[in-house]
Amino acid sequence: MKLLEPFSIKDIKLKNRIVMSPMITNLATPEGYPTEEHIRYFIRRSSAGLLITEYTYVNNLDSRGSPNEMGLYSDELIPKFARLTEAVHNNDSRIFVQLVHAGRKTRKLLIWGNSPIAPSNVPLIDPVREMNEDDINRVIDDFVKASERAEKSGFDGIELHGAHGYLIAQFLSPATNKREDKYKDGVLFLEEILKEVRRVVSIPVGMRISVTEFDPNGLNPELVAKIVKRVEPLLDYVHLSAGRDGPLGGSSSFYYKKPSYIDEARIVRKEVRIPLFLVGSVTSVEDAEKVLEVADVVVLARQILADPDWPIKIGNNRPIRPCIRCNQLCRLLSVREVRCDVNPELGWEILPPMEKGEGEVKVVGGGLMGMEIARVLSLRGFEVTLYEKNDRLGGQINEIKDPYKKNEFSKLVEYYEKELMRLGVKIMLNSESKDGIIAIPKERQPIFRNYEKKKILVNSNLYAYQDYVFEWIKNNEVYVTQNVFKGLDRNRGYLLEEKYRELGVKIVKEPIKADIVIDDIRVSQPSIGASIARGYWIARNFSNV
The missing domain is CATH 3.50.50.60 (FAD/NAD(P)-binding domain)
Structure with a gap:
């Protein structure tokens, strides 16, 4: 399988062609260094050939974009980052750091009361100040110093974040760069950063860029192809994503096609020869194989949050827990650490292994909560029998009427059916039991009522x-x-x-x-995430003693 073949970026050899996408986690400290929870999060996903950190800010003046974001703004942080890279290397993977300046895509509150800066006075959230040449030179120097710290910390490579409407993208996009000086050519800013970074580091340097901004006035595949072609001699790879500030972007919901950006990537592929990374709703092997028809490397984002063993499971044909592209818990990052509706262990990787158990256990209810309880108890060593009064598993998932949601969410039920069978759980359909663990949610979504000509x-x-x-x-x-x-x-x-x-x-x-x-209208409501999490914790803490 091509997906599992080794691949090299410059002189860095990857064990497979699977890359973990940079994703905000809020698992770092307020000071910007990785916590033990953060390190365990990366180790858990080290079956991928390469891990790319979430965006990491380059100064502690005006570059931060989220509360507990990582930052490489001081030499004092190097030992903490070295702990992260050491842990990843000891688990047989490679790790690149993604460096960013948020530009206008931040708030004064996040940047210590300072004003956001941008190529032009085109505000997004708070009022912005247009950068002068001193600002530009300072920011270039910030990227250079952060890159030096990255290499000293043991990172295997550096990715410049030029996508999703952050500062480099603000220079590159005609929609946000309205300057009249030499930096009206926004690629010049990128070139200067790349030249200076390449001057001080020996590790690979790549760039992430949005292949489309979903805006007729913004970046499009043809323009991106020209930009990448121009800076290609300064890059070791290019990583294509999508989006800027609007609702359409890299993390598309189940209403959008998947894989998401293959057609756009083909236009760039025709013009460049350096290794091409591509992200965008890759959840299955079939998706990944389609990506590899265009790109050299497949980038997994939400899917590797949903199932960190995805690279292992595709090799041994085990059931894969699918990302259902619901964009619920994984998108609450303004106020929460990263979580996933279908993977209740995300963010809790630091917990000790579950205690072993023995004996027979009955679980009553074959919805998501019951199936998760049965899965976890079986992993702990219990002999589990799952009772469901209806003729199929899935509970309220079977009531979904939205065809797009049903198509995606039904794959989660299929995963549980296959996984429970693999684990040896006895499933009793059209059956009830008066004793055992009752896995019926206290609250449910409203039941469908049919109406005609109303x-x-x-x-x-x-x-x-x-x-x-x-x-x-x-x-x-x-x-x-x-x-x-x-x-x-x-x-x-x-x-x-x-x-x-x-x-x-x-x-x-x-x-x-x-x-x-x-x-x-409710502030909170019954959800897939709540049901699965409840099932996980019930089963993790269960004792029949």
């Missing part, structure tokens, strides 16, 4: 009602308010709204009179 208003953010709109619109006149999208990740909400419009659902600013009015 005027329906949905003013609710419950996931179930978002689904039921897809069924109701077939025989009814359906209106939804903006509250339907409340709490959804921007990408998922934007694309759901698009799907509704295609179906003829009318989106209104205020509630209207209707035959059926659904008015139920």
